[in-house]
Amino acid sequence: MTVARTVELEGHIIDSGTMGACFGAVMDMGGEFEVEEFDVGRHKHAETYCRMRVMADTEEELRAILHELNQQGATVADPRDATLEAAPGDGIVPVDFYSTTNHPTAVRVDGEWHDVEGVEMDCALVVDRADGVRVRTKVLNAIEAGDLVVTGETGIRVDPPERPRNGGGGSFGFMQGGVSSERPSASLIEEIADEMREVNAEDGTVLAVCGPAIVHSGGRDALAAIVKSGYVDAISAGNGFAVHDLERDLYGTSLGVDTESLEHPRKGHKHHIYTISEIARLGGIEEAVAEGVVDEGVMYECVRNDVPYVLAGSIRDDGPLPDTITDSIEAQDAIREQAQEADLVLMLSTLLHSVAVGNCLPSTTKTVCVDINPATVTQLLDRGSAQAIGMVTDIGAFIPMLADELLEASYET
Template sequence: MTVSRTVELEGHIIDSGTMGNCFGAVMDMGGEFEVEEFEVGRHKHAETYCRMRVMAETEADLRAILHELNQQGATVADPRDATLHEAPEDGVVPVDFYSTTNHPTFVRVDGEWIEVEDAEMDCALVVERGEPEDGERPRVQTKVLNAVEEGDLIVTGESGIRVEPPERPRNGGGSFGFMQGGVSSERPSASLIEEIADEMREVRETDGNVLVVCGPAIVHSGGRDALADLVREGYVDALSAGNGFAVHDLERDLYGTSLGVDTEKLEHPRKGHKHHIYTISEIARLGGIEEAVDEGVVDEGVMYECVSNDVPYVLAGSIRDDGPLPDTITDSIEAQNAIREQAQEADIVLMLATLLHSVAVGNCLPSTTKTVCVDINPATVTQLLDRGSAQAIGMVTDIGTFIPMLAEELLEE
């Protein structure tokens, strides 16, 4: 005996590939489907509607298929309210809790569709009912598992949940029209940089937020000064990096080297290999990066411009760090929360030459946030896509070339 449910798809589901993905998912997971209604949009802006019955051998198999279809944007027909169960204790969620995507999501509570706040992948959904007598609507928020508190109302199962993945533009045009996902070393860098610059100008003019995620290669590849210029001129609103990036940047100011190598002459000065740890010691002696700037010890570079222009930064530590600097957050949960706050404020994110921090920030971003990843290694963008940051576009190029070209485009008279 088979079990079945009916689901609906609506939007530009043909050209975006959504319909084909759903058909494929059903078959790959051992189910069957029958299209009951199909209305094709007959002009560029018309949407397509598909209603299909999904069948599986068991309830468990059907539930797994429905979960996959939900991630693709399919909605169960005649939806019921979401199923809610209380968290049994702090940091513990009910069995069969709904694990989120990073797409815009809506939850049906008391017959009303409520948009989820702060969309983020791999989280639980927590419902706050509010006080109807005071005119308060329910709220639904994402929570990472370690932030769940005993008694929180957690969404479980697939009922009463609607996901709306961003759709690819039909004509590739519009704002940030080149953002089609994927990675290629053949993309026309100059034209892409021009479009990125245009988007950054627009974000700046509308009081939006540009988040830059930085790797140490920026310093020793020659992109540091151009990035510092962008910070000084107001094109960077927040910076996320690791201990290594800040140390390289500060070492370049204090000693003219990066990891002991003279970045101008490409020579190894005597005792240059010690400059990295000397830098950490000097900044620690002064009490931190801001204190070093105030004392005049640090007077140029990216971190200097961040302090001088009140650009907030998060330095997240790792097990590999030397020192680390006093400003580096060594508690991983605290660092995640700090990155999460940055990500939720961002309108566009530039991920520059760092695999680990790009993935960390990408995990916190909603799929509606425009994201550009630049790295000499195509695996960096591939990793982002595999983790679910499908909105990321990748440029495979030298970061020391990209940042000066971007700065030239933005800062030209």
């Protein structure tokens, strides 16, 4: 005996590969399908509609198939309201809770569809009826006993970004950017700069996720100039980036190496820990800027221009700086708040912090990933952003070129 449900697909499902992905998922997971209705859009702006019956041997197998199809944007035909179940305890979700994607999502409650607030992958969906109906994502550790959690696949609609038929969208079109070290950097950087100008003009938010390699490779001054100019609205980084940026100001070194002469000064290997000590003695980065001890660099420009920053700590950190958030849950919440406000994210040569930020981003947020290691760029893009481009290049070359384009000044290293 087989069980079956009917699902619907609508949009540019042929061009974007969605229909093929759904057919493949059903067969790969041991099910079968029968196309009941298929209406192909006949011009470039028209959408395609597909209605198909999905069959499996057991209810459990069918639920697994429907979950996969849901992630691809398929919706169960004749939808019912989502199933809600109260969380049994703090930090505990019902067994069959719905785990979110990073795509725009809607949930059917009381016969109406409600857009999910704070779209983020790997979260639960919680319905709040305190003041009307609100549906929002919650990380598992934030679940409270009694929260109404969405379970199963019923009454959930996912809307993955699609590739338009006309191939539009510029560098940020659906998977148009890809990853390549062969890409003409100058033209791509020009497009990124144009996007930053547009976000700036619309009072949007550009978030830069920064790794220590920016300082080591000589891109620090150019990034500081970009921050000063107002084209970066927030910084997300680790303790290491801030320490080496400050070390460069106090001692002229990064990781104990003179970034100008590439010489190793005596006791240079201790400069980073001396830097942490000096900043801690003053009470923090803002106090060091106020005292005139720090008078240039990225962190200096953040303080002087009221650009908020989140420094998330790790188990490897020396010190750390007083400004570094050492509680990992608190750091996640701070990163999440930044990510949800971002319109454009620059992931600059830091895998771990970029992954952390990427996990909090909706798939529609435009993202630029830059790293000398192609595996790093590929891993970042593969985490689910449909509006992402990648550049395999030296970060010390990329940032000065971006500053040149934005500020019409030379920041060659």
